[in-house]
Amino acid sequence: MSLTKIAAKVFLPRQRALERYQSEGVSMQHRVLRHLISRGRHTEYGRNHLLGATRSYEDFATNVPVNTYEELKKDIDRMRHGEADVLWPGTVKWFAKSSGTTNDKSKFIPVSDEGLQHIHYGGSFDVVAAYLRNHPDSRLFDGKGLILGGSHSPNYNIANSLVGDLSAILIENISPLANFVRVPRKQTALLSDFEIKRDRIAEECLRKNVTNLSGVPSWMLSVLVRVMELSGKQHLEEVWPNLEVFFHGGIAFTPYRPQYEKLITSPDMRYMETYNASEGFFGIQDDPSDASMLLMLDHDVFYEFIPMDEFGNEKPTVVPLEGVEVGRNYAMLITTSCGLWRYLIGDTVRFTSTNPYKFVITGRTKYxxxxxxxxxxxxxxxxxxxxxxxxxxxxxxxxxxxxxxxxxxxxxxxxxxxxxxxxxxxxxxxxxxxxxxxxxxxxxxxxxxxxxxxxxxxxxxxxxxxxxxxxxxxxxxxxxxxxxxxxxxxxxxxxxxxxxxxxxxx
Incomplete structure (x- = not known):
């Protein structure tokens, strides 16, 4: 029996749980909200915004304001300096560096241990669960996954605290078991100079049995082109004959698809979109025939939405999940176990279905x-x-x-x-x-x-x-x-x- 067949059994319970998204989406979301309020009431932010007295969504929407990064920036900087119980209970050690605001070059998104495990790794687990459900013939774990990541650096002078790309934080904290089925080596994956890293990844992976790719389409394409240059081959399946899927996210895949299809000519190659941002893991393409993504509803993220035709108004309408309409464009708010409270993430989405809740990313509130x-x-x-x-x-x-x-x-x-x-x-x-x-x-x-x-x-x-x-x-x-x-x-x-x-x- 192949390693994939054995590993697939681990994902069966989660596959059954994902089926409940069809009928239990709203109740899942309100359970998440109750959990986040329960944990958040023990923080300074929770005390200042009456989370201890919050009993319903209506109370929550009244007591907690809509926030951008600017409103949370001072609290996040205190967390970066080691203060505990500010936006989330305990001390947060990891901060995902993201593109900046009008006033700053970068944003630093807190990644708590709960958020890392329940949101980011939980979402990644669901990607594999959905993929194996759709493709029972997969040999995913019989080879290596090429995971493309960024880099990180020490956070101020705080011991064991890091700041960097979310992908680097994920690689740094990945389970030792996962390291058996991924390439390149951690020290290569976390190099800060992308051009040096690209060459080393290509050299390290050239003779590995790579079955799957994970990363941002533009940067992954750059690595794959270098692999082709080193190999002297015409098509990528000549280098990695067992390559079967690219898990991609971060930017729209549409402009890059023709280039990938020219590079990988195998008719069996699959592409699966994911929505994993610095702020959380929000969606997966659970149906290969449907370009929209399934909204992840039970991973410590509570969602709210502002209709884009009201965005920028002094008092726009804000609705929870049960208030969304198919076909309407929304700005997305999130509350998470990383200490982001009613946070305007900056992405816009349009729902294609509410049973289950599925959506497409339509852009950015600032793009x-x-x-x-x-x-x-x-x-x-x-x-x-x-x-x-x-x-x-x-x-x-x-x-x-x-x-x-x-x-x-x-x-x-x-x-x-x-x-x-x-x-x-x-x-x-x-x-x-x-x-x-x-x-x-x-x-x-x-x-x-x-x-x-x-x-x-x-x-x-x-x-x-x-x-x-x-x-x-x-x-x-x-x-x-x-x-x-x-x-x-x-x-x-x-x-x-x-x-x-x-x-x-x-």
């Missing part, structure tokens, strides 16, 4: 363009690019977009800077197809484009090879969970990129 009332979100952008690529044979490696508020001819438009791994047969046609698809999927954009009165057709600037890589390297953001900001109302990022694009043009 959108609404310079002229067009309300363009990342979901629109991904649909538009996928269509334009399909119609022109193009493949997009990286991109970003921002508004041009007024040029020398008093014209306004969106400007897209795109790095193609395969250029379209006609760039003007690509731009026209993208523009048309955006109008089709976004009525506000369509209205602003009407007769070119408010917005003219979008402009595409072709980026040189490796532009986005060089920009991230310049900013010290290679590897880990760093992402290229896709859409922005500000021109800061795109202007930096355009300057770099021109400075190295041949």
């Amino acid at each position: 959108f363009i609404n310079a002229f009332g067009e309300e363009l979100i990342m979901d629109n952008a991904e649909q538009g690019l996928a269509y334009a690529c399909q119609m022109t044979g193009a493949e997009v490696s990286e991109y970003t977009a921002a508004p041009v508020f007024m040029d020398s001819n008093a014209k306004c438009r969106h400007q897209w800077l795109i790095e193609f791994s395969k250029e379209p047969d006609d760039l003007r046609r690509f731009a026209s197809l993208l523009d048309g698809k955006l109008q089709e999927v976004n009525s506000d954009y369509e209205a602003k484009r009407f007769h070119d009165i408010t917005l003219q057709q979008l402009e595409i600037v072709k980026a040189r090879k490796d532009l986005f890589h060089d920009w991230l390297k310049f900013k010290g953001k290679l590897g880990g969970q760093h992402k290229v900001p896709r859409l922005s109302n500000s021109r800061k990022n795109i202007d930096e990129l355009l300057a770099l694009n021109e400075s190295k043009e041949v």
Whole structure:
């Protein structure tokens, strides 16, 4: 009997528990809330916000305000300096470094021991449970999993306290048993220089029996390209003939899928999306035929939602899970066993089902363009690019977009800077197809484009090879969970990129 067949038995109880999501989702969520309130009442934050007297969701929503990172920042910094019982009982030793706010280069998300075990590792366990349920023929554990992570460093001068990418914290604390079925070595996985790490990972894994991949699509692709260069092979299945699945997350997979399918030509290769952020593990693609993800309901995360058409209002509507509607776009709030209370995570989602609760990620509350009332979100952008690529044979490696508020001819438009791994047969046609698809999927954009009165057709600037890589390297953001900001109302990022694009043009 294969090792996978033996290991699969461990996941059977959890597979049965996931089936209860169909009928017990709301009750699961309220059990989570009661647990979090019970634990949180013993903290300074809990005492200040009357958690000891909180008996219902309505009390909770009244007593605890909606928070951004700015509201919790001082408390988190006290936790980083070793203070106990601030936002969560006890002392928190790990802090996941995430992209910054308006006022700070980075955010530091507390990761308590409970959160690490119940949320992050619990979600990872569910990924495997769902995968094995869907693919009983899997040989997942008969080889190695290539897990791509970031790096960490000491947190101030606090003993045994670390700050870094969430993936590095997960690798640092991973079960010794898991180390038998993963590559590369821990010391390689935690290197801070991504370019050195990429080469070493490729060298270490080249002759291993790799059956599965886990990581961010953009960074994993960079590693796989290096594996191909070292191997001299045409396709990845020639290097790893038993490779069967890529567990991916962090950024949308759609722009990268053609590149992966060119690299891995086996018709048996599978792709499974996960939603594992620094703040928590929120979703898994539990059905291979459905692109939406199952919301994780019993992992120490209580969810609330703000309709995006009210986002930014002084007193927006906030609803728990039972209040969401299919098809509506929401900003997500979370309360977790890491001490995040009614925390605005910054992601936006749209539910595709409420029985069970399934959703798609539509973007970020700060990654959108609404310079002229067009309300363009990342979901629109991904649909538009996928269509334009399909119609022109193009493949997009990286991109970003921002508004041009007024040029020398008093014209306004969106400007897209795109790095193609395969250029379209006609760039003007690509731009026209993208523009048309955006109008089709976004009525506000369509209205602003009407007769070119408010917005003219979008402009595409072709980026040189490796532009986005060089920009991230310049900013010290290679590897880990760093992402290229896709859409922005500000021109800061795109202007930096355009300057770099021109400075190295041949």
